[in-house]
Amino acid sequence: KNEVEQSPQNLTAQEGEFITINCSYSVGISALHWLQQHPGGGIVSLFMLSSGKKKHGRLIATINIQEKHSSLHITASHPRDSAVYICAVNPSKFVSYNTDKLIFGTGTRLQVFP
Amino acid sequence: KAGVTQTPRYLIKTRGQQVTLSCSPISGHRSVSWYQQTPGQGLQFLFEYFSETQRNKGNFPGRFSGRQFSNSRSEMNVSTLELGDSALYLCASSLAGRSPLHFGNGTRLTVT
Numbered sequence: 001k002n003e004v005e006q007s008p009q010n011l012t013a014q015e016g017e018f019i020t021i022n023c024s025y026s027v028g029i030s031a032l033h034w035l036q037q038h039p040g041g042g043i044v045s046l047f048m049l050s051s052g053k054k055k056h057g058r059l060i061a062t063i064n065i066q067e068k069h070s071s072l073h074i075t076a077s078h079p080r081d082s083a084v085y086i087c088a089v090n091p092s093k094f095v096s097y098n099t100d101k102l103i104f105g106t107g108t109r110l111q112v113f114p
Numbered sequence: 115k116a117g118v119t120q121t122p123r124y125l126i127k128t129r130g131q132q133v134t135l136s137c138s139p140i141s142g143h144r145s146v147s148w149y150q151q152t153p154g155q156g157l158q159f160l161f162e163y164f165s166e167t168q169r170n171k172g173n174f175p176g177r178f179s180g181r182q183f184s185n186s187r188s189e190m191n192v193s194t195l196e197l198g199d200s201a202l203y204l205c206a207s208s209l210a211g212r213s214p215l216h217f218g219n220g221t222r223l224t225v226t
Contacts, residue, residue: 033215041151041202043217086157100147100208100215101170104157 003027006087006105013112019074021108023087026068033102034061034072035086043086046072077112084109116140118207120218127225132193135221139186139207143216145169146188148180151202151220160203163188164210192223200225 004025013019023032034046047054047061049070054061058077063070074081087105119138127133139146148160159172163182180190186207192199202222206215 035217041204041220041222043204043206045215045217048214088157099170100145100162100206101159101172102147102149102157103159106156 001026002106003103004087004089004105006085006108008108009106011108011110013077013110015078015112015114017077017112019077019081019110019112021072021085021087021110023070023072023105024068025070025087025089025103027089027103028092029068029089030092031090032063032070033088033090034070035088037084037086037107039083046085074110079112079114082111118205118216118218120203120205120221122221123219125221125223127195127223129195129197129225131195132191133195133223134189134191135203135205135223137188137190137205137207137218139188139205140216143207143209144186145208145210145213146182146186147206147208147215148188148190149204149206150174151204152198152200157204160190195225197225199223 007022031050033048036044036046049063058075060073084107086107088102121136145164147162151157161180162170166182177193182188202220204220206217208215
């Protein structure tokens, strides 16, 4: 079983729809990242969070540490949101120092149609 | 501010050869980490450097190595290339670890 699980694996939506991508993890963590990868490979960091909720434009990320679960929401989706969204965690056994070691989920491929 | 720069973008090598990939982090960033992405295994952590010291290493054979220079630039080396080493190799930098990561565009390595 993967230590970081994402659902769904694939998601299609019509422009304007509200989208939710879920991430569950089974290890202790010090932080969780949401990443966006466009065709061609470049990755952009969307959020890094260790508690609560963060918002950036139409994107919202939440995390529930007790339930080991995070969600990424996209409001008013647009075709330019089409990408692979990846959840990744910093495992907490490295909490004694800051680390960029990440365990990755397998990604959610989102396609938004006009 | 310039982003993370990886060179080369594309590389084709034959089995048994070795390869060196380069990563220049964002100015002021001291932590550089490397990741491998393949269709079968997805994204996996390779190693992480901070102030010229390897701080963490992923579960990869010793053929994979790296180093960081005093200006924070990093290189990774893969010796005795195997077909399975074909992948997108991504580098990321951060200020000091466990802070927002900035990724390069990657080096796509094809081993024939």
